[in-house]
Amino acid sequence: MHSDPYMQAAIEQAQAGLAEGGIPIGSVIVHHGVILGKGHNRRIQKASAILHGEMDAFENAGRQPAHVYRESVLYTTLSPCDMCSGAILLYGIPKVVIGENKTFMGNEELLRSRGVDVQVLQDQVCIDLMQDFIAKRPELWNEDIGK
Amino acid sequence: MHSDPYMQAAIEQAQAGLAEGGIPIGSVIVHHGVILGKGHNRRIQKASAILHGEMDAFENAGRQPAHVYRESVLYTTLSPCDMCSGAILLYGIPKVVIGENKTFMGNEELLRSRGVDVQVLQDQVCIDLMQDFIAKRPELWNEDIGK
Numbered sequence: 001m002h003s004d005p006y007m008q009a010a011i012e013q014a015q016a017g018l019a020e021g022g023i024p025i026g027s028v029i030v031h032h033g034v035i036l037g038k039g040h041n042r043r044i045q046k047a048s049a050i051l052h053g054e055m056d057a058f059e060n061a062g063r064q065p066a067h068v069y070r071e072s073v074l075y076t077t078l079s080p081c082d083m084c085s086g087a088i089l090l091y092g093i094p095k096v097v098i099g100e101n102k103t104f105m106g107n108e109e110l111l112r113s114r115g116v117d118v119q120v121l122q123d124q125v126c127i128d129l130m131q132d133f134i135a136k137r138p139e140l141w142n143e144d145i146g147k
Numbered sequence: 148m149h150s151d152p153y154m155q156a157a158i159e160q161a162q163a164g165l166a167e168g169g170i171p172i173g174s175v176i177v178h179h180g181v182i183l184g185k186g187h188n189r190r191i192q193k194a195s196a197i198l199h200g201e202m203d204a205f206e207n208a209g210r211q212p213a214h215v216y217r218e219s220v221l222y223t224t225l226s227p228c229d230m231c232s233g234a235i236l237l238y239g240i241p242k243v244v245i246g247e248n249k250t251f252m253g254n255e256e257l258l259r260s261r262g263v264d265v266q267v268l269q270d271q272v273c274i275d276l277m278q279d280f281i282a283k284r285p286e287l288w289n290e291d292i293g294k
Binding site for chain 1: 190195208214228229233234
């Protein structure tokens with residue numbers, strides 16, 4: 001169990017995705033200590049180009065008013081890509097906690113440049129989930145945006 | 148009818164969204180002259196935080212390989228927000244044709260800084276669709292990211 005219950009919830013989402021045959025990336029959005037939405041990457045499961053872990057968490061959080069997003073923290077097991085970083089910026093999420101950025105470095109620089117508090121844990125469970133998946137299914141990991 | 152058949156297809160998507168009671172923004176993704184995916188904003192229709200017009204077009208284009216995105220053009224009736232700009236960058240879409248950026252200016256600067264060819268038509272049909280909607284339903288337009 002991760003010491004941070006929200007990162008633990010994101011990891012459980014990643015593990016749920018893996019169990020479904022998907023890419024093991026999970027995310028949760030937390031508002032004042034309450035999880036508004038959980039999600040995991042569903043590219044393979046739903047043939048979806050947009051359901052990354054973070055996007056799935058936004059989608060499952062439903063239609064929230066602007067002020068809720070602006071008081072929320074997003075947890076994700078992997079550094080957010082350009083698309084997910086853009087969603088974080090669109091909604092004005094002020095803080096992002098990232099499990100790891102060793103297997104993929106997203107657009108943390110853009111997030112920080114726009115004032116987002118970005119914390120990277122380099123969590124070994126998150127790293128192992130991704131590295132094991134990429135070793136086993138490189139064709140899936142490289143399918144959408146190439147190497 | 149718009150003189151560009153792809154922008155016309157994006158406008159028809161925006162009009163379809165309006166007819167459903169939604170925000171009138173439409174998009175199409177075109178690969179070597181063939182429309183891969185069409186979409187329109189479904190925030191209201193599906194209580195979705197992520198189905199902007201461009202995202203819906205990506206989703207409806209399905210699971211494409213990297214090289215297809217890199218040879219495609221995205222048409223959208225409104226300047227792409229941070230999230231949709233991020234999706235364009237993630238997939239390496241090289242060219243974006245925008246109906247208008249008068250009612251909302253997205254992150255065209257970021258797109259251009261990353262080498263995307265961005266063209267803005269300032270099309271009056273696109274402008275009127277948005278301005279009429281915002282005048283009639285300002286609470287819906289301002290709901291998600293505020294004013």
